[in-house]
Amino acid sequence: MATTQESAIAGSTxxxxxxxxxxxxxAKNFGKNIVLRDISLEIAEGEFLxxxxxxxxGKTTLLRILAGFEQSTAGEVWMQGExxxxxxxxxxxxxxxxxxxxxxxxxxxxxxxxxxxxxxxRPTAEIESRVTEALAKVKMSxxxxxxxxxxxxxxxxxxxxxxxxxxxxxxxxxxxPLSALDANLRRQMQVELKALQRxxxxxxxxxxxxxEEAMVMSDRIALLxxxxxxxxxxxxxxxxxxxxxxxxxxxxxxxxxxxDIHQGxxxxxxLAWPTDLPNxxxxxxxxxxxxxxxxxxxxxxxxxKTPSQSTPKISSTIRFRAKLRDQAFHGATDLLRVxxxxxxxxxIRTANRDLPNSKAPLEFEFDxxxxxxxxxxxxxxxxxxxxxxxxx
Amino acid sequence: xxxxxxxxAITVPPLVWVAVFLxxxxxxxxxxxxxxxxxxxxxxxxxxxxxxHELLTKPVYWQTLLRSMWIAxxxxxxxxxxxxxxxxxxxxxxGAKKDLYYQLVIIPLWVSYLVRAYAWKxxxxxxGVLNTSxxxxxxxxxxxxxxxxxxxxxxxxxxxxYTPFTFLPIYASLEHIPRNLVEASHDLGATPQQxxxxxxxxxxxxxxxxxxxxxFVLSLGDFLAPLLLGGPxxxxxxxxxxxxxxAAYNWPLGAAISLCMxxxxxxxIFFSERLENKWSFQ
Numbered sequence: 028m029a030t031t032q033e034s035a036i037a038g039s040t041x042x043x044x045x046x047x048x049x050x051x052x053x054a055k056n057f058g059k060n061i062v063l064r065d066i067s068l069e070i071a072e073g074e075f076l077x078x079x080x081x082x083x084x085g086k087t088t089l090l091r092i093l094a095g096f097e098q099s100t101a102g103e104v105w106m107q108g109e110x111x112x113x114x115x116x117x118x119x120x121x122x123x124x125x126x127x128x129x130x131x132x133x134x135x136x137x138x139x140x141x142x143x144x145x146x147x148x149r150p151t152a153e154i155e156s157r158v159t160e161a162l163a164k165v166k167m168s169x170x171x172x173x174x175x176x177x178x179x180x181x182x183x184x185x186x187x188x189x190x191x192x193x194x195x196x197x198x199x200x201x202x203x204p205l206s207a208l209d210a211n212l213r214r215q216m217q218v219e220l221k222a223l224q225r226x227x228x229x230x231x232x233x234x235x236x237x238x239e240e241a242m243v244m245s246d247r248i249a250l251l252x253x254x255x256x257x258x259x260x261x262x263x264x265x266x267x268x269x270x271x272x273x274x275x276x277x278x279x280x281x282x283x284x285x286x287d288i289h290q291g292x293x294x295x296x297x298l299a300w301p302t303d304l305p306n307x308x309x310x311x312x313x314x315x316x317x318x319x320x321x322x323x324x325x326x327x328x329x330x331x332k333t334p335s336q337s338t339p340k341i342s343s344t345i346r347f348r349a350k351l352r353d354q355a356f357h358g359a360t361d362l363l364r365v366x367x368x369x370x371x372x373x374x375i376r377t378a379n380r381d382l383p384n385s386k387a388p389l390e391f392e393f394d395x396x397x398x399x400x401x402x403x404x405x406x407x408x409x410x411x412x413x414x415x416x417x418x419x
Numbered sequence: 420x421x422x423x424x425x426x427x428a429i430t431v432p433p434l435v436w437v438a439v440f441l442x443x444x445x446x447x448x449x450x451x452x453x454x455x456x457x458x459x460x461x462x463x464x465x466x467x468x469x470x471x472h473e474l475l476t477k478p479v480y481w482q483t484l485l486r487s488m489w490i491a492x493x494x495x496x497x498x499x500x501x502x503x504x505x506x507x508x509x510x511x512x513x514g515a516k517k518d519l520y521y522q523l524v525i526i527p528l529w530v531s532y533l534v535r536a537y538a539w540k541x542x543x544x545x546x547g548v549l550n551t552s553x554x555x556x557x558x559x560x561x562x563x564x565x566x567x568x569x570x571x572x573x574x575x576x577x578x579x580x581y582t583p584f585t586f587l588p589i590y591a592s593l594e595h596i597p598r599n600l601v602e603a604s605h606d607l608g609a610t611p612q613q614x615x616x617x618x619x620x621x622x623x624x625x626x627x628x629x630x631x632x633x634x635f636v637l638s639l640g641d642f643l644a645p646l647l648l649g650g651p652x653x654x655x656x657x658x659x660x661x662x663x664x665x666a667a668y669n670w671p672l673g674a675a676i677s678l679c680m681x682x683x684x685x686x687x688i689f690f691s692e693r694l695e696n697k698w699s700f701q
Contacts, residue, residue, distance in 0.1 A: 096602050116605040129603035132700030133621045142617075143607035176700060194607065 047072040047230050048093070048111075048198060053102030055088055055254075062088045063254045066102070070198075075224050075231045077241040080251035081277075086234045089251070090200050093232065094123045106197060122191035123200040127207070128183045130175035136162070136186050137171040143194040161193035164223065181212045188220075192227060201233045205240065217243050238278045242266065250274055257404065273404040275312035280362075282318075282373050284311040284398065293398070296369035300345045300395035310403045315362065315376035317397035321346055321390035343395045348388040349373065365391065445681075451674035460668055470675035480659065480676065487655040490570055491639040494577040495585075498634045501578070502585035503627065507619075510593035521590075528583050536647045539576045543567040543648070568650025576648055577638040584637060585630030592626025593619070624698040632691040636684050656680065 048070040055063040063085045070076050080086040091097040093104060095116030104112040111119055122143070130139050138145075140161055144154045162168045165185035170178055175186065184204055191199055205213045205220075221244045224231050235241055241248045242262040250257040250265065250273075257277075258270045269275035272283055286293035286302075286309055293302045293311065302309075349365035352372070363375040368388070375391065382389070453466045474480050505524065513520050527535065542548045543566040550566065553559040565571055596619060604614040638644075642657035649655065656676065663673030 094602075094606060096605075116602070117608050117610055121606075123603070123606045125599050125603060127597070127599060129597065129599040131600060131603070131618060133698070142604070142609075146608045146613060146617075174700075190607070 045072050046070065047074075047107060048232075049105040050089075050093075051103045051105065053089070053092060053099045053104065053112075055085070055092060055097065055100050061254055063092075063099075066254075066256055068249060068256065068259065070230060070232065073228050073230055075221065075233065075244060075246045077233045077235060077245035077248045078251060079235060079238060079241040079248050079277075081236055083253070084251040085254040086236075086251050087202060090123075090202050090232065090234050093198070094121055094200050095119050120197045121200060122194055122196040122198075123202065124184075124187045124191050124204045126202045126204065128175075128180075128187040128204075130183055130186055130190070132175055134175075135171065136167065136173050136175065136178070139175065139186060140190045140193050142190065147194075157193050161189040164192070164226075165189045180207055181216070184208065184216065188223075192223075192229070196229060198230045198232065201231060203235055204233075206235070206237075213240075220244065242278070248278075250277065252277075252404065268399060269312055269401055271402045271404040272310055272312065275399070275401050280315050280374055280376070282313045282315065283401075284313055286311055296367060296371045298345055298347055298367070298369075298371070300398055301343060302395070302398075302400070304400055309400050311398040312401045313373075313393060313398045315374045316360070318373065318375045318391050318393045320377065320379055320382075321392045344392050345395060346390060346392040349391055350386070350388050351382065354382070365389070448674040448677055451671050452678050454671045456669050456671055462670065470672045471679075473672060474675055474679065480656075483654060483659055484656045484676075484679075486570070487639055487657070490573055490577070490645075490653075490655060491635045493574045494581060494638040495631050495634040497574065497578040498582040498585045499627070499631060501582045502630060503589055503623075505582075506586050506590035506593055506626075510590055511619075524583055524586055527580075532580060532643065535580055536576055536644055539572065539579070540567065540647055543572050543575075567648060568653065570649065570653045572648040572650075573644050573653045573655070576644045577641060580644070581634045581637055584633040588629035588633065589623060589626040592623045592629075596622045621698070622700065625695040628691050628695045628698070632688060636687060639684065640680065 046069045048068075050066055050068040050070075053063060053066045054061075066089060078086045078089060088097060092099045092112065095112075095114065099112055102112075103110060106120070111121075130136075131142065134142070137158055141154045141158045144157060149157075158171075159168065162171055165188055167182060167185050167189065170182060170186075175183055178186070184207075187204070201220075205216050208216060217240055233241075233244060245262055247259060247261055248265050249259045252273055258265055258274045260268070260270075265274060266278055269278065269281075275281040275283065284293075284295040284298070286295040288294075288302060288304050288306050288309055290306065291301055291303070293300050293304070293309065295311070347367055349367040352364040352366050354364075355362045357376075360376045360378050363377060363382075365373050365375060367373065373391075451462070452470055453468070455463045455465065455467060455469055457463050509517055509520050509524075540547070544550070545562040545564065545567070547567070550559070550562040553563065554561075600618055600622070601614055604618045605611070609617060639655075640657055642655065642661055645653045645655040645658050646661075649658075660673050660676050660680075663669045663676070667673075
């Protein structure tokens, strides 16, 4: 199990198309404090890659190494056959959108956007037309003559973006650019930013701590955990096939089931489902939306769908009885917490609002294929689906 | 939050202090400047503009004033030349030693002004440290006499004394520049030098203006350095005021000169503040 997962992770650090940026064994420590260890990552031309991680995971440090504001302690960064990490930031064809925008307060919006071109000594007419174009692209043409202090945070954010894009960099780095915006504007900007990236075709490396933002925007997500890459995969893959318990918990909600495996059957409490894993113990992730209310009363032991399987008694649809502990409204869905007969607490996401009002146990079911084996990675806040006695 | 009585109790004493020791003396000076003094040496309390007339017509006064401004301008220039790079180095490159260097710059301010002026006297004098060394090294055959009792000595001493005063506001303004602006500039392709002239320097202008105002105003009104080190050619306007209030016993004329200087300085501070606000983006 471990080997297949590791190769899956290693495989997904390689992008499918031609590679633009190659991060090779990059490590960074500040004194004795190790911030990044052995990061290797290939980023494709035109890709939207999100570096996702909690605060302190090293995501901003990694971005700063790419921009040239920090020197890596070990490793190399290459951009299309050219060593990048030995060059000062002003020689790299990389631009950054800063978290706090970092607009020059003594210059107008126009001068801010034209700064890079003026430094590159482009002809005045070219600067003017490219600045006008860039401002139009971020819908800020009306503010060309304003000072940054006179425009709102969202508008400053657009200017910061225009200022970076106008230089037509090979690679654009974005350091939590949306984190200062309020929720609605933020969602709007996520969509716009994604569309803009498609339009200009520049490779984006986007740093965020917000997993939903990462899911909405990215082609691939690189999940960082305490300075190490936990998993690199597309949003769908990382959500549907989390490699580790940390990934499963960080990205979306999940139920972690600690199961004992005996001859192709995983057992957790009174739940049992078929698995390919060898005997021993393993951790499974079961998403709350993968558990549903059982509609019709079936036989307790359903016929197996795959007759060839060696243990025909174990159904691929697992059914269990549980009592509803509480129910929380989450808009389109409700989150239920239920307690199984065996005392296991599970979280279930359902769009079904017509739950029987009785105190009687309900019938739930899930598909064995949705119980994803995950490698256990230690995490302070990790919580297994636990016995009720442990909780109360 | 505080009771009315309490607020009165803490605000009245300073107000009284300012009124008695600042406003009243200014008012008295204002009155004196329109009075005159008789040949027998008594103040005649009759209002006239003779003092101001004398000030404008007698070359010695406005020439001394111009020389004082010229000295102050040079002091401002040199203390800027020393203070800015020092502040820039400390703010951007001193790293962990920043606080130590900062203290080292500040420490001279704890030493009495008089001691520092006297120190220069022993350094620059005919038998001073500098002349003795130069002769010992055979770089000079006889003591250089332009060193002491000259405008040179005054400019040198005042520059030494007022450089920390220019350093402080410049340092403060440099410290206020968000470092990500410097990073953004590098990120957009600007070399450190381009970044300095296009981003750092423009943003430090308020500090430069404040520092220049300090150096100019303080050295314009200085009278100790010219008294101790200036000699006849290094006389400044304040020395004239001192003698008018002292030996010459012409308080009305002294008051008139003082008020002119006050007006000059206030105008300077006013314009400097206007400019600072224009260049301030915080």
